[in-house]
Amino acid sequence: MIQPHGISSIQDKELFLKNRSTLITDVLLPNKKQVDIWYDDTGIIRAVGPEVAKEHRSEADITLDGSGTLAIPGLVNTHTHGAMTLLRGYADDMHLQQWLSEKIWPLEAHLTGDHVYWGTKLACLEMIKSGTVAFNDMYFFMKDAARAVDESKIRAVLSHGIITFGNEEKFETELKATDDVVHYVRSLHSPLITSAIGPHAPYTVPPDHLSICAEYGHKEKILLHTHLAETKQEVDDCQKTYGMTPTALLDKAGCLSDRTVAAHGCWLSEDDCRLLGERGSHIAHNPVSNMKLATGRAMPYHWLSDKGVNVSLGTDGCSSNNNLDMLEEMKIAAICQKFFWNLDTLLPAAEVLSMATSCGAKALGYAGGEIKEGMPADILLVSLHCPSMIPLHNPVSNIAYSADGGAVDTTICNGRILMRNRYVPDENEIIKGASSSADDLLNRAGIMA
């Protein structure tokens, strides 16, 4: 049996190498019940309860001592641009359109597949260290992102971000890049990685191109990932040009279905929320990015939940956040909603925890986000010995309002242990590779690091 504490020998490193039947003993659940959890080598939870260790100890290859930890489902980041880790701190404190057109897009023009590989490796490392086990990613060079995700062993939905501004030749290239990613991801035969089509936004992709994206998504049975109603300017321009809201425009183009994940939704109207509910579409809320880029309005969570829309949580990219810490995002989501809408009961702790877990899994189209029999073993063990978790009057409150990603001790995705006692194999190599890749990007763009 491999001992859980102290990663000191080669044998201990075997803990991370493959899926094994695993017993987690004496762990606390958010309802304050102490249980054992047993999952098998296919990564499926087989039993959760107080007597599970007694019944299943002989079937487990590994036992992890869960005492002093709280088990919660792995977190799901439903909107980000992973490789933007390399742009962290590059352009802050700006207006969105100016930020994109004057700083971000000019630098992104110099990106290579190698940058995206290292940026995504860094993103995966940061996510594993803060308890995220799945993410919805839209960026460039997504075959390189797929390689990085495949090595990191976390879940991802990957889309090539399509920006055309109506240019037909560019659209051809973007569709080809999308098709390449879709086929490459399928060729990996990974149960953890799927692909999506990613028209960037209704203001960068015109209606005829959006319609073709929708058709492609339906044909391939994949998700459609986009940005929606992020700023007032986007909504006003859309009304002026097309006589309808961006949500109605997406619907007219066939882009709204239960396989649609739209990020932001800050400026949705009540009618937009009704339409999203009727279509079964999902909204990914990104409060930190919205507040940092001063989008001027918080996503109307109360209208969306009234209309039955599934609302999940995302961080957006590291240039507008500037980290991928979903525990931090949960707190800010819960307090931002209360503050902006002046409703002290809006988005309570338990709802924001669901938003970051089961609602995220639902948006990304897989069963998960709950610790119970039959679910994938996407499990975090959060340390109860860190100051932000003491006292433990209410574990859900501590998770939503007090802890940050640093409290996560152990991260398990689909039964594979990715971090134990905050140790992740290859952490130093990833930090080194990503740091020099970020320097290389700035050099290529003629910017002194």
Ligand SMILES: CSC[C@H]1O[C@@H](n2cnc3c(O)ncnc32)[C@H](O)[C@@H]1O
């Ligand atoms: C075409 S790949 C994705 C594209 O989106 C850019 N991006 C990052 N954050 C935001 C945001 O908040 N709103 C709109 N676009 C954003 C990213 O830099 C890529 O160019």
Ligand SMILES: [Zn+2]
């Ligand atoms: Zn975004």
